[in-house]
Amino acid sequence: MILVTGGAGFIGSNFVLQWCAHHEEPILNLDALTYAGNLANLHSLQGTTHHHFVQGDICDASLLAKLFDEHRPRAVIHFAAESHVDRSITGPEAFVQTNVMGTFRLLEAARTHWSSLTGQEKEGFRFLHVSTDEVYGTLAPNDPAFTETTPYAPNSPYSASKAASDHLVRSYFHTYGMPVLTTNCSNNYGPFHFPEKLIPLMIVNALAGKPLPVYGDGQQIRDWLYVEDHCSGIRRVLEAGTTGETYNIGGWNEKANIDIVRTVCGLLDEMAPASARNVTNQKTGAPVEHYAELITYVTDRPGHDRRYAIDARKIERELGWKPAETFDTGIRKTVAWYLANQEWVQGVMDGSYRDWVAKQYGANEA
Template sequence: MLLVTGGAGFIGSNFVLQWCAHTDEPVLNLDALTYAGNLANLQSLAGSPQHMFVQGDIRDSALLNRLFAEHKPRAVVHFAAESHVDRSILGPEAFVETNVVGTFRLLEAARTYWSGLDEAAKAAFRFLHVSTDEVYGTLGPNDPAFSETTPYAPNSPYSASKAGSDHLVRAYQHTYGLPTLTTNCSNNYGPYHFPEKLIPLMIVNALAGKPLPVYGDGQQIRDWLYVEDHCAAIRRVLEAGQPGETYNVGGWNEKANIDIVQTVCALLDELAAAPDRGVRDARSGAPLGRYAELITHVTDRPGHDRRYAIDARKLERELGWRPAETFETGIRKTVQWYLANQEWVAAVQDGSYRDWVQTQYGARA
């Protein structure tokens, strides 16, 4: 059995769905179901004996110890995290609690359980920690991409908390011998992405005729990774990665934010033309011709990293992984998924979501 934390979130739920589609191994899914966790993501697994869901917090040591003792997982895949930079700026404590304290308690529970295994089971056990490229800081226009040996230089409360969790994972491997693996990924996108992040926010706002808020000049560059490619990479690292190693996972797709927004708008023009849908500009009430008319540059966020880029050659060289999707194929699939799943989109846009968007972007216009 696999223990997956945060398996009802964006990347976690995609991983669980992909795992169950490709293997027969059962999954024990532990998720606190905070605002970004959604059991509707896993609706296709309802009633499946392969998927067992437990609502709980990774900071709950008693719960963790019980789950390890009862289910005896052969590996942990740790997704559970607070992950939004803007939210970390407004409320950093939750990020320290979940990402640092929660990871520490999960490591302690895993170490206690692992220590009691026989030698063969101890050697086979894995603790795979899913992290981010943001721990490496920011790059200049001509700097080489982040590699596994790039020094850590986190610039936001979110990235600092993830850096802290990475260091704890490394320390547990070095000090106690716990067989750990760490992956540091670039920006993910795809189905079930909560619409506070750039791509789903642009899709959701555009279809409602609302402004498409772009920070500053929109020239912040990120590497974009389709979520199913990321999940396939994690499966490969879990299968063949060497304990104690870190693997960077990237999509080989450096794009400026403004280019991402323009691409989303062009796809919506093609797949969901505004005039055909009767979409109006929510600000003026005027009929909308093209979705790009909604692009609105807003005040940049504090300490906004200018560029991220991932060098994923180690993962390709040692484990044979490369992304299957180009950005062009992945973003088309993503837009099509949101257009086909409007009920899911409507269900996640509750009052607290609307309040958050107004708080985050309303004053920046």
């Protein structure tokens, strides 16, 4: 059995679904079901015998000890994290608690479990920590992409908390010899993405005739990685990665935010024309002809990193992994998924989410 933390969140649930589609080995899925954790993501696994869900917090040391003792997993894949930069700016304490203390509690529980193992079980145990490229800071336009040896320079409470967790994981390898692996990924997109992040927010707002908020000049550049590619990369690192090593997982797709938004608008124009859906601009009341009419520039957020880019040559060279999707194929699949899963979208559009978007963007129009 493997233990997955945060397996009801965006990336975690995609990993669980992909794992169950390719493996018979059971998954123990631990998730606190905070606002971004959603069991509806895993609806297709109902009735299966190889997915076991437990609602709980990775900061709960007694629960972790109980789960390790009862289930004795051969590996831990650690997704559970607070991950939204904007939320970390307005409420950083939750990020330190989950990302730093939660990772520490999980490492301690895993170390106790690993220390109790012997022979091949001990040799085969793995702790895979899933992190982000944001720990590396920001890049100038002509700087080379992040490699696994790029010095850390986090610029938000979120990225600082993830950097701290990365360092903790590394220390457990060098201090205790615990067999850890770390992956640092670029911006993910795809099915089950909570609609506070850029791509799903643009889709949801456009279909509702709401403003499409773009920070600053929209020229912030990110590397974009289709979530199923990310999950396959994690599976490959778990299978064959060298313990103590870090592997950057990227999509080789550097795009400016404004170009992402315009691409989404163009796909929606094609796949769900505003005229056919009778979409009206909620600010003006006028019919929407093209979704790009809804683009609205808002005041940039504090400390907004200008560019991220992942050099993913190490994982390709050493483990033979590379992404299967281009951005064009991945973004088309993503928009199609959101259009076909409006019931899921409505299920996550609760009052707390609407309050958050209104608080973050409502008074910030530039």
